[in-house]
Amino acid sequence: MxxxxxxxxxxxxxxxxxxxxxxxxxxxxxxxxxxxxxxxxxxxxxxxxxxxxxxxxxxxxxxxxxxxxxxxxxxxxxxxxxxxxTGELRELSVDPRAGTARIGAGLRWGEVLAAAAEHGLAPLCGSSGQVGVMGYLTGGGLPLTARTYGFAADHVRSLDVVTADGLLRTVSPDQEPDLFWAVRGGKSNFGVVVAAEIELLPLRTIYGGELYYPGEDPRHAALVLGSYLSWAKEQPDEMSSSATLLRFPDAPQLPEELRGRSFVQVRVVYTGEGELGKRLVEPLRALGPEKDTCGAMPYAQITEIYQDPKNPVMAHLRSALLHELDAEAVEELVSFIDPSAPGGPFPGIELRHLGGALNRPPGRSHAVSTQGAAFHLWLRVPAPAEQADAARKAADQVLDRLRRWDTGAMLPGFLFDHDSAPERVRRAYTEADYRRLATLKAKYDPNHLFRINHNILPLSNGERTPS
The missing domain is CATH 3.30.43.10 (Uridine Diphospho-n-acetylenolpyruvylglucosamine Reductase, domain 2)
Incomplete structure (x- = not known):
């Protein structure tokens, strides 16, 4: 002790x-x-x-x-x-002329959004302004504008990281480039990142919002989801989007308009000219959403599109990278929100459309890749203590039934407790990237000090990486 x-x-x-x-x-x-x-x-x-x-x-x-x-x-x-x-490492400065920000590890994205917006600039944040900046960046960062700009890790200029020898190193493409590459994707396996310099984008407004469709009728839910998938294939890189399948219990603590109901929820973020964004969304509107919040908005409000929970949650989280989805996949997916199916636990199933800039080589290479996947699947299952086992089984069931479309790969920023074992962590990287990470782990953390994480094992001379 x-x-x-x-x-x-x-x-x-x-x-x-x-x-x-x-x-x-x-x-x-x-x-x-x-x-x-x-x-x-x-x-x-x-x-x-x-x-x-x-x-x-x-x-x-x-x-x-x-x-x-x-x-x-x-x-x-x-x-x-x-x-x-690291919550008290709160350095924050914006250089509007250079279009950059220096950010401490204790900041949340909402704070960086607000500071950048004062200068008409924007960071590549995810769906929640409450998420910490450094775990997001070192996990790769899947922005809401990912198809336009790629991973957030693409736009990191330098990192200040304390390595296992207790030294503070500033790493960049010119200073210890191997470590700079490894931390962006390898997360806390290589040290404690205390600050970063990132590029900001001259993006003041976007066209975005969400469309809710009633999902109680499986045939209508399948029509909406299938139409969304066809629509997404035709979109330019300026359009990023997702579809979420939701089924709510008939619980008194829920708003009456949600209680016992199912929905297909589509969210869009378009980075081009607003009128064109409006026209591109028209085929989704033609499907008759029950609720439609799409419109031009300040970029600083981008996280309001997803309305992620701000307070701590008890949830079982899982993820996967999927191939293109066909009619059989649609049938499987909508079955999870069919109100005639046995109830609870109720997973939220999000499909984030990939491609676009995510498939192009980044200007500053890193250890993050979609490995050619078409969609990112993220499951969130409420898991209060008395339902923890049931939540895990519910998530297992979803992934088992979607196995035909699972690429077998994952994103390093979406590895949670179920996926923390080294053999599952391996799935978050290409074979070449994992071997490079394991080799660099042996160089920078040979005594395996940083192992309370999604762990990458140090590779000894002559040793083979785990299969």
């Missing part, structure tokens, strides 16, 4: 917390409540030096290191670890 006396030699400007201390539970909690951390000690870092001191202490004493900002991507319990909380 890590004791206060032995940790006192590490000079920390921020707070050091131990089990039983006030604020300990709050500091290691986070948005996703289905994974619980029980670290030996928490360092609430005030600066990069604090992260470096904590890492040096862990290296000297044999404790593993865990890192967390908002806890949206929790995957492995940080039991017995030195836990570095």
């Amino acid at each position: 890590l004791d206060k006396e032995s940790a006192a030699d590490a000079p920390i400007r921020g707070r050091t917390l131990y089990p039983g201390d006030e604020g300990f539970e709050e500091a290691c909690s986070g948005w996703l409540l289905t994974v619980e951390h029980r670290p030996a000690a928490i360092v609430v870092a005030a600066d990069a030096d604090d992260a470096a001191a904590a890492i040096r202490f862990a290296a000297e004493t044999g404790y593993p290191v865990a890192v967390q900002s908002t806890g949206h991507g929790k995957s492995v319990p940080a039991d017995g670890a030195v836990f570095i909380a």
